[in-house]
Amino acid sequence: MIDVCLLGCGGMMPMPHRFLTSLLVRCNGKQILVDCGEGTQITLRKRGFSSNPIDVILFTHYHADHISGLPGLLLSMANSERTDPVLMVGPKGLEHVVNSLRVIAPGLPFQIEFRELSEAEESFALPGEKDFLIRAFKVRHSVPCYGYSMELSRTGRFQVEQAEALGLPKPLWGRLQKGETVVTEDGRTITPDQVLGGERKGLRLTYVTDSRPCDSIVRAAQGADLMICEGMYGEEDKQQDAVAKKHMTFAEAAQLARAAQPAELWLTHYSPSLIKPEPYMDAVREIFPDAFPGKDGKSVTLRFSED
Amino acid sequence: MIDVCLLGCGGMMPMPHRFLTSLLVRCNGKQILVDCGEGTQITLRKRGFSSNPIDVILFTHYHADHISGLPGLLLSMANSERTDPVLMVGPKGLEHVVNSLRVIAPGLPFQIEFRELSEAEESFALPGEKDFLIRAFKVRHSVPCYGYSMELSRTGRFQVEQAEALGLPKPLWGRLQKGETVVTEDGRTITPDQVLGGERKGLRLTYVTDSRPCDSIVRAAQGADLMICEGMYGEEDKQQDAVAKKHMTFAEAAQLARAAQPAELWLTHYSPSLIKPEPYMDAVREIFPDAFPGKDGKSVTLRFSED
Numbered sequence: 001m002i003d004v005c006l007l008g009c010g011g012m013m014p015m016p017h018r019f020l021t022s023l024l025v026r027c028n029g030k031q032i033l034v035d036c037g038e039g040t041q042i043t044l045r046k047r048g049f050s051s052n053p054i055d056v057i058l059f060t061h062y063h064a065d066h067i068s069g070l071p072g073l074l075l076s077m078a079n080s081e082r083t084d085p086v087l088m089v090g091p092k093g094l095e096h097v098v099n100s101l102r103v104i105a106p107g108l109p110f111q112i113e114f115r116e117l118s119e120a121e122e123s124f125a126l127p128g129e130k131d132f133l134i135r136a137f138k139v140r141h142s143v144p145c146y147g148y149s150m151e152l153s154r155t156g157r158f159q160v161e162q163a164e165a166l167g168l169p170k171p172l173w174g175r176l177q178k179g180e181t182v183v184t185e186d187g188r189t190i191t192p193d194q195v196l197g198g199e200r201k202g203l204r205l206t207y208v209t210d211s212r213p214c215d216s217i218v219r220a221a222q223g224a225d226l227m228i229c230e231g232m233y234g235e236e237d238k239q240q241d242a243v244a245k246k247h248m249t250f251a252e253a254a255q256l257a258r259a260a261q262p263a264e265l266w267l268t269h270y271s272p273s274l275i276k277p278e279p280y281m282d283a284v285r286e287i288f289p290d291a292f293p294g295k296d297g298k299s300v301t302l303r304f305s306e307d
Numbered sequence: 308m309i310d311v312c313l314l315g316c317g318g319m320m321p322m323p324h325r326f327l328t329s330l331l332v333r334c335n336g337k338q339i340l341v342d343c344g345e346g347t348q349i350t351l352r353k354r355g356f357s358s359n360p361i362d363v364i365l366f367t368h369y370h371a372d373h374i375s376g377l378p379g380l381l382l383s384m385a386n387s388e389r390t391d392p393v394l395m396v397g398p399k400g401l402e403h404v405v406n407s408l409r410v411i412a413p414g415l416p417f418q419i420e421f422r423e424l425s426e427a428e429e430s431f432a433l434p435g436e437k438d439f440l441i442r443a444f445k446v447r448h449s450v451p452c453y454g455y456s457m458e459l460s461r462t463g464r465f466q467v468e469q470a471e472a473l474g475l476p477k478p479l480w481g482r483l484q485k486g487e488t489v490v491t492e493d494g495r496t497i498t499p500d501q502v503l504g505g506e507r508k509g510l511r512l513t514y515v516t517d518s519r520p521c522d523s524i525v526r527a528a529q530g531a532d533l534m535i536c537e538g539m540y541g542e543e544d545k546q547q548d549a550v551a552k553k554h555m556t557f558a559e560a561a562q563l564a565r566a567a568q569p570a571e572l573w574l575t576h577y578s579p580s581l582i583k584p585e586p587y588m589d590a591v592r593e594i595f596p597d598a599f600p601g602k603d604g605k606s607v608t609l610r611f612s613e614d
Contacts, residue, residue, distance in 0.1 A: 012382075012386065013348065013379065013382070013383045013386070014346070014348065014349050014379065015349065015352065016349055016350075016352055016353040037379075038345050038346065038348070038349075038375075038376060038378075038379040039321070039345065039346050039349060041320065041321065041345070042321050042322065042323055042345075042346060043323075045322065045323055046323040062410075062411055063411070064378050064379055064382050064411040064412055065379070065382075067411055068345075068375075068376075068378050068379045068411060069345060069375075071345075071371050071375050072320065072321065072344075072345040072371055072372070072375045075319075075320070075371050075372075076320045079319065079320070096410070097410050097411065100407045100408070100410035101407070101408065101410065101411070103369075103403070103404050103407035103408065104369055104370070104371040104374055104375060104404065104408070105371055
């Protein structure tokens with residue numbers, strides 16, 4: 001399963017009632033933070049999470065509202081005696097930007113590893129997590145900017161009959177199901193494919209913020225279990241602002257969802273000028289019915305289907 | 308008069324219920340912010356203020372909890388179409404720190420002027436504000452750190468009898484009272500001292516955070532109308548922590564106040580480990596009776612006395 005918490009849903013500047021857009025994803029015991037604007041550590045704590053166990057920070061881009069909270073977060077991690085390294089991922093320039101910001105967070109008791117993105121699409125697994133894949137894809141903003149999909153794959157169903165036919169003792173079943181190759185007491189090597197059926201549908205979360213509509217978003221979100229997408233403006237008459245500032249309207253996000261057909265769409269990254277998203281949701285749902293307004297703390301656990 | 312709003316009272320990290328320590332001071336139409344940690348622009352807005360009209364930002368030092376909110380604040384000022392320059396004041400290294408942080412706030416529509424402090428004590432007036440003086444004084448922390456006093460002087464009482472004896476028309480009275488030299492219609496030059504009595508007691512606010520107790524604090528706060536002073540820990544058994552981390556306990560702040568005799572003491576910069584300051588205030592008031600726990604948004608207007 002993938003635990004998802006939208007920590008904030010604001011764009012541009014943090015507001016008393018709306019933190020800046022960022023996302024916490026927890027899967028297989030790993031914690032991944034996407035973006036870290038000013039106040040992200042506050043909303044993280046408000047939702048009952050701690051900064052200490054964050055393994056990975058993915059940055060969409062380096063506009064301040066997506067990274068200004070980083071020095072404070074790093075210091076809070078340091079104060080909680082973290083020693084494990086943190087992986088940071090983002091467009092080219094990441095190390096320079098992070099090191100500049102670290103003028104006020106110079107001494108940390110943990111290493112930072114950088115992975116800078118430059119291709120149109122890049123995928124990578126976290127160490128020891130071959131069933132959990134992070135896929136970065138370039139989107140269309142005023143500066144280089146990436147969206148991210150996170151995919152949890154699912155092995156085939158365990159074939160009890162085949163395991164019994166092979167005479168495998170039950171303690172080996174779980175290891176095979178997790179994808180391990182095992183050796184039996186009588187010296188036979190058994191690979192997972194000998195006892196597992198065909199791969200089943202996994203889970204996918206797609207996250208996009210700060211972009212004009214573009215094909216890479218539709219491709220990434222195709223059939224996703226959850227698509228979280230920026231919608232800077234609800235009002236129809238803000239279309240020109242959206243184009244000028246390289247953002248999207250709610251309607252544009254909904255059109256992308258209609259093309260990609262995720263199970264659900266959550267909107268986020270609202271303009272400070274947008275008081276409430278709800279009044280615009282009827283129009284959005286005419287385009288894509290399973291659309292919901294993101295709000296600070298909105299959470300879901302994505303689970304494998306029962307089959 | 309001087310309007311004072313303690314925007315936050317936390318130290319180290321911003322918390323859901325307690326913003327980082329910073330202060331907004333308004334006097335003679337000027338707005339002065341002291342320190343700007345992560346979230347300061349949120350609490351500023353929460354109290355009904357805007358970042359746009361801030362004229363001066365005073366930094367005590369460059370630990371992240373005192374400056375991490377600066378890039379976001381600068382961008383919010385930019386987004387509100389500010390064009391007037393901003394004066395920043397702080398210990399040596401200010402320009403380097405600010406410019407490093409500006410990696411995420413590069414293009415601003417206003418100038419930043421820097422005033423770096425290096426002496427044990429430095430005083431300066433804001434342009435056109437000769438009756439309002441800012442006095443920086445070095446305190447004792449793990450890095451160079453300054454406290455600030457802000458002083459509004461008060462001219463002598465207007466001597467109506469003398470003005471009448473000089474045959475001055477009433478329209479000139481107000482200008483003389485403000486300290487202007489005037490020329491009468493019949494060509495006489497009149498200076499303020501010809502119609503004003505001796506200078507009267509002005510107003511003084513003294514602000515200290517991140518320091519061990521030291522004499523410069525007592526000197527600065529001597530007879531102040533308000534002394535705002537850090538008290539990192541309320542608990543007696545945290546004395547060693549206070550020494551090790553170059554901070555103060557509530558009791559140490561109160562002892563400084565007892566020596567300086569300000570009209571009031573407000574405590575601030577509480578450790579995240581301190582849930583509430585109130586349980587420790589009885590002990591504090593045994594040392595200095597007019598002591599109050601700072602809290603986010605605590606405000607006062609300091610006014611000249613009636614005489």
